[in-house]
Amino acid sequence: MQPLYTVTQIRQIETESARRLSEGALMQRAGQASANAALDLLPFATSRASVLVLAGPGNNGGDALEAAAHLAHAGAQVAVVYFEGGSAPERARAVERAHASPARFVAEDAIAGVEWHLVIDGLFGIGLTRPITGPFAALVAALNALTCPILALDVPSGLDADTGCIVGPAGCAVRATHTLTFIGDKPGLHTCDGRDHAGTVNVAHLDIDAAHYPAATIHLNGVDGFAQAAVARPQNSHKGSYGIVSVLGGAPGMTGAPILAGRAALHAGAGRVFLCFAGPALQCDPGQPELMCRAAHGFDFATGVTVAGPGLGGSDEAAHLLEQAIASPQPLVVDADGLNLVAARSGLAARLRGRKAATLLTPHPLEAARLLATSIGAIQRDRLDSARRLAAALHAIVVLKGTGTVIAAPGGAIVINPTGNPALATAGTGDVLAGLCGALLAQGWPGWEAALGAVWLHGMAADVLVADGIGPVGLTAGELVPAIRTALNRLVARHGRRA
Ligand SMILES: NC(=O)C1=CN([C@@H]2O[C@H](COP(=O)(O)OP(=O)(O)OC[C@H]3O[C@@H](n4cnc5c(N)ncnc54)[C@H](OP(=O)(O)O)[C@@H]3O)[C@@H](O)[C@H]2O)[C@@H](O)CC1
Ligand SMILES: Nc1ncnc2c1ncn2[C@@H]1O[C@H](COP(=O)(O)OP(=O)(O)O)[C@@H](O)[C@H]1O
Numbered sequence: 001m002q003p004l005y006t007v008t009q010i011r012q013i014e015t016e017s018a019r020r021l022s023e024g025a026l027m028q029r030a031g032q033a034s035a036n037a038a039l040d041l042l043p044f045a046t047s048r049a050s051v052l053v054l055a056g057p058g059n060n061g062g063d064a065l066e067a068a069a070h071l072a073h074a075g076a077q078v079a080v081v082y083f084e085g086g087s088a089p090e091r092a093r094a095v096e097r098a099h100a101s102p103a104r105f106v107a108e109d110a111i112a113g114v115e116w117h118l119v120i121d122g123l124f125g126i127g128l129t130r131p132i133t134g135p136f137a138a139l140v141a142a143l144n145a146l147t148c149p150i151l152a153l154d155v156p157s158g159l160d161a162d163t164g165c166i167v168g169p170a171g172c173a174v175r176a177t178h179t180l181t182f183i184g185d186k187p188g189l190h191t192c193d194g195r196d197h198a199g200t201v202n203v204a205h206l207d208i209d210a211a212h213y214p215a216a217t218i219h220l221n222g223v224d225g226f227a228q229a230a231v232a233r234p235q236n237s238h239k240g241s242y243g244i245v246s247v248l249g250g251a252p253g254m255t256g257a258p259i260l261a262g263r264a265a266l267h268a269g270a271g272r273v274f275l276c277f278a279g280p281a282l283q284c285d286p287g288q289p290e291l292m293c294r295a296a297h298g299f300d301f302a303t304g305v306t307v308a309g310p311g312l313g314g315s316d317e318a319a320h321l322l323e324q325a326i327a328s329p330q331p332l333v334v335d336a337d338g339l340n341l342v343a344a345r346s347g348l349a350a351r352l353r354g355r356k357a358a359t360l361l362t363p364h365p366l367e368a369a370r371l372l373a374t375s376i377g378a379i380q381r382d383r384l385d386s387a388r389r390l391a392a393a394l395h396a397i398v399v400l401k402g403t404g405t406v407i408a409a410p411g412g413a414i415v416i417n418p419t420g421n422p423a424l425a426t427a428g429t430g431d432v433l434a435g436l437c438g439a440l441l442a443q444g445w446p447g448w449e450a451a452l453g454a455v456w457l458h459g460m461a462a463d464v465l466v467a468d469g470i471g472p473v474g475l476t477a478g479e480l481v482p483a484i485r486t487a488l489n490r491l492v493a494r495h496g497r498r499a
């Protein structure tokens, strides 16, 4: 999995490596890498390309000036909007190089009325300390109104590289189509506002020796993070080999949620799936008669994995049933109303903390806010920290949903998921994810790999459906289910080890 580094770590890597390099080497390498990336984005002969370069007051601006000089020497028509600022010697040399090149230095008002083929955003990088306001904000608005590609250097200006939030309050950020980020990839490019502002992310390592990189605790989810848990089915196996998933949910009037979770568990390979209704039990799911419907009252949750919460409601009876599911020595997924009950009743949280088997919690931001007794805004302001705090507080693997889903382990490891898209922003997709988590656990996947695999497959299924025109508008949660089955089978065929 691709490592992600915080700004503090990037600064440390820079300090360590810079000691062994000539002054300004990193900025020169960043500028060269940026120019190369820019050339790749130009649609035709370099000499006919109009490139607008924004060079801010810090070293991000220095990178942009180096890039401007290279592009101008390569023959592009380069216009630079330049802001006076920092006195770092390497930045001063970048200014000189750009001035000595054929690049033109222009005023901000020259941006309007020109057909630009590419914009390079070198306004602010990881040194942004306060919201972009005033004339800089007007400039960002002008850039965001352009239709040409925008290449952000290091970070789209205005975005917090650690959290993925626009630096605020009342800040703004460049909406880039591409980001070339330096030294190492950064979490903020992949979650919250990051995905909308960074576009396609590439990393330029600037030839820094691997020895200068610390062990990363944050990664971008990828198949290598969980594929080792996939097992090819042996011929000599039967339904008992693939586990049981029991979905606890379905308070009166809320039967759809457990059905979706159960269907997802079935199509993701669980040997048997029970729907355990907290309210009046359905006789069967006529659309999926393989699901076995039961009253939750008196059900033995210790027989397999429980997915507790979809449509469970908040009654005392629901809390009592959840307590029984938590007491099971088997793996457990808690979602939706299950999480709301844990937030509302401290006794349940204490029992959850005491569990020995794998426990996965799958909150969306509002559920996470209830669990941490805070607001959605506070959760979203630092999604990584929120997920990490929840995992530590409840001794569970936490899947904080939403674009760039954050998966956190109680020990502090964090993974951000890159698959998925806004087609998933529709009712029931969370129930499908919970059922999928349950199915992987039932088939013997360890908790961490089950969480990573489920989130990745769920997002990938949505990506494939959208590529086929089934979404982003109007995708239904039920349509995800067969697409998840296909994605999981491809994974097992490609990576599944022999049992
Ligand atoms: N790290 C590395 O190893 C390498 C880093 N490199 C590059 O350096 C970048 C980091 O450079 P950096 O530290 O100079 O910060 P940067 O992002 O240019 O901004 C700081 C400037 O902006 C100003 N300023 C801040 N907020 C503002 C606001 N809202 N509105 C207005 N002004 C504002 C701030 O002013 P001040 O706060 O001091 O008043 C200061 O002048 C990094 O992203 C990468 O591109 C590469 O060369 C390769 C090696
Ligand atoms: N804009 C988005 N981009 C990517 N994934 C999204 C987006 N919106 C929602 N999702 C995903 O869809 C699912 C929604 O879950 P949830 O909010 O619990 O829905 P429900 O309760 O209706 O089942 C989560 O997996 C979430 O990460």
Ligand SMILES: [K+]
Pocket: 060, 121, 122, 123, 124, 125, 152, 153, 154, 155, 156, 157
């Ligand atoms: K930038």
